[in-house]
Amino acid sequence: MKTLSRTIVTAAKAALLASFLLSLAIRALESVNFNSVPLIFILSIIITFIISFIMILFTIVPIYELTPKLTVIQKFNKYFPLYAIVFFLACTYIIWNQNFDAITNIIFIIAYITAMQSWVWFFKENKKNIEKNENN
Amino acid sequence: MLKKITLFISSFLFSILFYGKNIGLNYLLFSILVILLLATLQPKKFKTKKILIRTLYYLAASTFVFIYNSSLSIFVSIVSLFALLGALPTFKASLYVEFLNGCYTAIASSFTNYYHHMLEETEAVKKKNINYSYWIKTIGIPILIVGIFILLYSNANPNFNRIVSTIDLSFINLKWVLFTLLGYFILLNFSDPQTIQPLTQMDSETENQLDKSTIPMQSSTSLLQENQLGIILLISLNLLIGFFLTTDLFYLRSLIDVAASDLSKSVHEGIYALITSLIFAIIIILYFFRGNLNYYKKNQHLKTLATIWILLNVVLVVITAYKNYLYVTHYGFTYKRIGVFIYLFLSSVGLITTYIKVHARYNLWYLLRKNIHIAFMILVFSSVVNWDQLITKYNINHAQITDIDYLINLSNNNVVELKEYVENNKRKTTKQQAERITKKYLAYTQQLNVNSWQEFTYDNLKIKK
Structure with missing residues (x-):
């Protein structure tokens, strides 16, 4: 239950971040009609929430759940670098494969930033728990 | 702040x-x-x-x-x-x-x-x-x-x-x-x-030398059997590669006059054979010299056979390099052919480091560390060479057959050489090729002229001269 609530909260934050960045990027593209930006923001929140939820559920939650012997910080330190490198390579490959198309660049840069920040949010631990783990 | x-x-x-x-x-x-x-x-x-x-x-x-x-x-x-x-x-x-x-x-x-x-x-x-x-x-x-x-x-x-x-x-x-x-x-x-x-912690704790205390104990009978298996396997593999090399040497003598397609096939097959042979050679050597056999008193024959096999693989590298050289003298350089030379060089390095690993009782990490270091050095030095210019100059001046279309498709680093070639050898290029070269040259010089200061390259300085 605790993991599910972490997942939902992180996915919600990730959706907000991704939608905000996407709206900014779309606004920066001169060809887009400014009136459509709020609509895009609302639509993107729904879509990015679903995508973020699925991504967190299938990529971050297994690492969090399947390593019970490690503390939350140890899990982050051990698996985040690997996740970051693999995710970065995957995004770079897709961008390169699409010949550095502007829209693809924007989508995958945002996806990368959101995924990394999701790790930070998901593995956030309050001070009391950290001290409790250190004492144990 | x-x-x-x-x-x-x-x-x-x-x-x-x-x-x-x-x-x-x-x-x-x-x-x-x-x-x-x-x-x-x-x-x-x-x-x-x-x-x-x-x-x-x-x-x-x-x-x-x-x-x-x-x-x-x-x-x-x-x-x-x-x-x-x-x-x-x-x-x-x-x-x-x-x-x-x-x-x-x-x-x-x-x-x-x-x-x-x-x-x-x-x-x-x-x-x-x-x-x-x-x-x-x-x-x-x-x-x-x-x-x-x-x-x-x-x-x-x-x-x-x-x-x-x-x-x-x-x-x-x-x-x-x-x-x-x-x-x-x-x-x-x-x-x-x-x-x-x-990763950093594991790396700092791992030495290059094999640590006898961390190797699991093995009975003397088991060691003897493993040593015998290694000897039989390496004798068989040495005989096989020896036979392959003998036939390949005879084939090499007839290669000088063969058609392009046959030469190409021969080089590529040689490379595939070499890749497979080298991977197997290193895996087998690493398997037998992974632990106790390094310290086994009667491992001298096994070491000698492993050395012979490494040497025979080096011979295979040399033969394949010669085939590639023949190919280059006939049809000129391409990136793939240069890549073959680099691969062959790296293979030789891999074989030499494997030889050192066996005789100095190093572990797998030694091989990984040394080979990556050497590959990095080669990569750094490879950036010093203007490959497109080198390929173009060699193919135009020395190759028996020149694939002009291939040269046109290279980057802009060869435009000057191509322009000179088309001006001096009008009969050797088709009208279409000459047009493509002129178009490439003009497009590049135009691009250099409109470059902002941030986009300046060394060629901008050459044009000003």
Whole structure:
């Protein structure tokens, strides 16, 4: 239950971040009609929430759940670098494969930033728990 | 505070250098900016020999981006940057660990820092840390006062007014701001190098030498049997490769007059055989010399057979290199053929390090560390060569058959050579090829003429001469 609530909260934050960045990027593209930006923001929140939820559920939650012997910080330190490198390579490959198309660049840069920040949010631990783990 | 100001200025410079520009002089200037940034933030580390050498590699590779502007030089420069960033937090790590640490630093260091920073902070500290009034005073007040004085001076002096009105800030828009933020993110990552803790720790704890105390015990009968199996297997493999090489040598004598397709097939098959043979050779040697057999008193025959097999594989490398050489003298260089030579060289290095591993009782990590180090050196030196120009010059002047269409499809580094060739050898090129070369030359010189200062390359300087 605790993991599910972490997942939902992180996915919600990730959706907000991704939608905000996407709206900014779309606004920066001169060809887009400014009136459509709020609509895009609302639509993107729904879509990015679903995508973020699925991504967190299938990529971050297994690492969090399947390593019970490690503390939350140890899990982050051990698996985040690997996740970051693999995710970065995957995004770079897709961008390169699409010949550095502007829209693809924007989508995958945002996806990368959101995924990394999701790790930070998901593995956030309050001070009391950290001290409790250190004492144990 | 110093760090924040430095990063702010650097990200502004990043935008000036790269916003809406192609790669050229800006890349070299950015490399200098990165080195200055790192040296400002971590001055002590820049006094060590290792960091200075890494910096030199990075600077040299970036200079070749300015000179050749090729994908290879950009790739080598990025790899050198990773090596430099990875070497900063760990002085004794292996090169492959430095690459991974550098890569991790470049892409995600700021997230890690933010995470650890967030864990350490209590709410009270957070509020204390973000001192809004301080920032408003520090940035807002000077901007306001300077603005008022600019207005006053403009009214007082027409010349000053004229100069001020020529400052064009129209390039600052949302797109530019986002691009600057991207630059800030990249430079923020660079500014605080991180390590992949488990990997770095494992690497620092692993020596090159085999540790007898960590090898599981094996009975003398089991060791004897393993030694016998190794001897029988290596005798069989030596006989097989010996027979293969004998037939290949006879075949080699007839190769000089064969058709292009046969020569091509022969070279490619030789390479595939070599790749398979080398992988098996190294795996088998590593298997038998993984533990107790290294210390077994009667392992002399096994060692000798392993050495013979390594030598025979070196012969296979030499024969394949000769086939590739024949191929090149007939049909000229291509990237694939140069790649074959590099692969063969690296294979020889792999075989030599395997030989050293067997005789000096090293472990698998030794092989990995040495071979990656040598591959990195080759990569750095390969960026020094202007490959497109070299291929073009060789194929035009020495190859018996020249594939002009292949040369036209190479980068712009060979336009001058192609232009001269088409002017001096009108009969050797078709009308269509001559048109394509002229078009390529004109397009390139036109592009050089419209290059902004950020996009300047070495060719711009040559044109001016």
